[in-house]
Amino acid sequence: MNSDSSKTSAAWRTVERLVQGVQTSDGAGVRLTRVLTQQLQRRLDPFLMLDAFRNENPDDYIGGFPDHPHRGFETITYMIAGRMRHHDSAGNQGLLGPGGAQWMTTGSGLIHSELPEQEQGLMEGFQLWLNLPAKDKMSAPNYRDIPSAAIPEVVSADGVRVRVIAGSSQQLAGAVQRPVTEPLYLDVHMPAGSRFVQAIPAGHNAFTYTYRGQVSIGGTVVNDRQMAILANNGGTAVSIEAAEDARLLIIAGQPLNEPIAQYGPFVMNNAEEIQQTLRDYQAGKFEAAVVQSL
Numbered sequence: 001m002n003s004d005s006s007k008t009s010a011a012w013r014t015v016e017r018l019v020q021g022v023q024t025s026d027g028a029g030v031r032l033t034r035v036l037t038q039q040l041q042r043r044l045d046p047f048l049m050l051d052a053f054r055n056e057n058p059d060d061y062i063g064g065f066p067d068h069p070h071r072g073f074e075t076i077t078y079m080i081a082g083r084m085r086h087h088d089s090a091g092n093q094g095l096l097g098p099g100g101a102q103w104m105t106t107g108s109g110l111i112h113s114e115l116p117e118q119e120q121g122l123m124e125g126f127q128l129w130l131n132l133p134a135k136d137k138m139s140a141p142n143y144r145d146i147p148s149a150a151i152p153e154v155v156s157a158d159g160v161r162v163r164v165i166a167g168s169s170q171q172l173a174g175a176v177q178r179p180v181t182e183p184l185y186l187d188v189h190m191p192a193g194s195r196f197v198q199a200i201p202a203g204h205n206a207f208t209y210t211y212r213g214q215v216s217i218g219g220t221v222v223n224d225r226q227m228a229i230l231a232n233n234g235g236t237a238v239s240i241e242a243a244e245d246a247r248l249l250i251i252a253g254q255p256l257n258e259p260i261a262q263y264g265p266f267v268m269n270n271a272e273e274i275q276q277t278l279r280d281y282q283a284g285k286f287e288a289a290v291v292q293s294l
Contacts, residue, residue, distance in 0.1 A: 013200060013235040015220035019227040021052065027114075028063025031055055035209060035227045036128075038262065043229065044205050045255040046181040048073060048129035048267060052211065052225070054080075054122070061123040064115035069286050070106035071277050072137045072267040074130040074178075076185065077102040077114070078165060080211070082123035088112035089287050092143050096125075099148030101165055103176050107132070107139040109277070109286040126209075126249065133180050133256055134269050146175050160196045163187040167252075169198060184252040190215065190242035198250055199237050206230040206238065206252035213246030222248075 019040070021033040036050035055061045064084070077084070077096060084096040088104075089111040096102050096114075104112070116123060132139075152164045154172045164174035167184030174185070182204070188196055190213075200206050208217065208228045215222050217240055222228045230238055230252075238250070259269045266277045280286065 011236050012218060013206060013230040013238040014218040014233065015222070015228045016231040017229050018220070018222065019229065021225065021227065026051070027065035027068075029060075030063060030065065031060040033225065036207075040229075041260055041262075044207060045257065045260075046131040046183075046253045047205070047207075047251065048131050048260070048262070049127075050129075050209065050227070050251075051127045052209065053126075054124040054211070056122050058118075058120055061116055062119065065113060066115070067111050067113045068265055069109060069111045069281050070104075070265045071109040071281075071286075072106060073132050074103065074105045076104075076128040076130060076165070077125060078128075078185075078187070079125040082121065082125065083117040084114050084123075084125075085117050086112060086114055086143075086145075088141075088143060090141070090143075094143075094145035096145065097148065099151065099163075101146040101151065101175065103142075103144045103146060103166075105132070105139070105142035107137070107141040109280060110141045111286050128185070128251065129267075130178075130181060130183055130253070131256055131258075131260070131267060134258055136180070137268060137273075144176075151175050156194075156196075158194050159191040160194050161189040162196070163189075180254065181256065182254045184250065186250040188240070188248050188250060190240070190246045190248075192242060192244045194242050196240045196242075197237055198240075200230070200235070200252045201254070202234050202236050203232065204252045204254050205232055206250070208238070208240070208248050208250050210246060210248045212248075213242065213244050215246045215248055216241045216243070 021035040032053040078101045165185040166176040263274045
């Protein structure tokens with residue numbers, strides 16, 4: 001699956017660095033890998049965090065993520081295997097199953113939970129945090145479940161399968177479009193011996209995360225459970241090759257270039273806004289959140 005063959009090598013994004021991720025736990029003891037950490041937020045603006053989880057032992061996921069608050073950004077949860085139930089302070093609920101996604105704009109604040117609806121078997125997926133511009137941080141929260149069947153897919157002649165969660169790929173619009181940050185979020189399944197080319201606007205920050213097998217980007221090998229930060233060098237596309245069957249995420253977006261102030265589950269632009277957020281949360285204002293449909 002190739003794009004314009006007239007592209008020269010100068011147009012390709014190369015790998016700036018590889019990131020292995022940090023083993024940690026969150027929620028009620030869910031074991032996960034924090035791939036995009038707080039130290040990378042400026043480099044990968046507008047993205048704030050990427051967690052990857054792949055657990056077959058129920059003890060590593062059964063506690064899930066009980067009630068917790070958020071303000072100031074968007075969360076995108078994408079499941080590969082397993083079932084997770086969402087509840088929030090506006091009374092919304094949804095079941096996130098294999099191949100499905102959940103896109104939540106926390107905006108001015110809400111409280112939600114994500115709890116497993118299984119007691120055995122594989123639980124695998126990702127949660128990505130996408131920053132909101134300052135002008136939208138206090139907007140009304142939004143929530144949307146995206147079942148697997150609602151995520152557009154395209155398959156090339158040589159078998160590369162692309163699931164377009166956000167943005168567009170190969171002239172196919174994804175399930176979600178966002179102004180300002182213009183996120184691209186692809187799940188790409190590559191058979192052995194295949195090549196895939198994805199356009200990425202110049203100036204957008206971009207990275208990949210391999211979650212099966214091994215791929216090569218500009219001669220750099222990216223192994224299973226590795227992130228590749230793509231150089232923001234004016235390149236307008238990334239070319240990926242797979243010598244073996246592989247799966248990876250491709251994520252990119254327009255940087256906001258705004259100050260980032262984070263305190264746990266709250267992301268604002270300065271310390272005073274964080275203090276106000278804490279006051280609002282302690283006053284119970286998040287419990288009355290009104291969530292709109294995306």
